[in-house]
Amino acid sequence: MPIFEYSCRKCKNKFEELVRGKEKPACPKCKSKHLEKLLSLPSMKTETTHGLAMKAARRRDRKQGDQNLRNQAEYEASHDEG
Ligand SMILES: [Zn+2]
Incomplete structure (x- = not known):
């Protein structure tokens, strides 16, 4: 299962998230879904x-x-x- 690294656009928090299918992760800090995927x-x-x-x-x-x-x-x- 792929682990993606995200950067939250709202609070700039960076975190890694296990993503299954088309599930959209949310920032664990501010619960925002405005995320930037960092995996290249x-x-x-x-x-x-x-x-x-x-x-x-x-x-x-x-x-x-x-x-x-x-x-x-x-x-x-x-x-x-x-
Ligand atoms: Zn955030």
């Missing part, structure tokens, strides 16, 4: 980088979506008045 297996690293990029893109999309909704609401509000 090339294939793993690529996967992690890709996963993080996807996550960031998804977060950006969601933010953009919220903004669009807000703009739409503002547009409708001003449209009703005028």
Whole structure:
């Protein structure tokens, strides 16, 4: 079973965690799941980088979506008045 080393983005705590399947470890100190995987297996690293990029893109999309909704609401509000 692989043991991965993580660095917590929240409290900078570094710890090793036994990871089974797609279980997501949490920082033992602050329970945050915003972790950075430190193990440098090339294939793993690529996967992690890709996963993080996807996550960031998804977060950006969601933010953009919220903004669009807000703009739409503002547009409708001003449209009703005028
Ligand atoms: Zn932490």
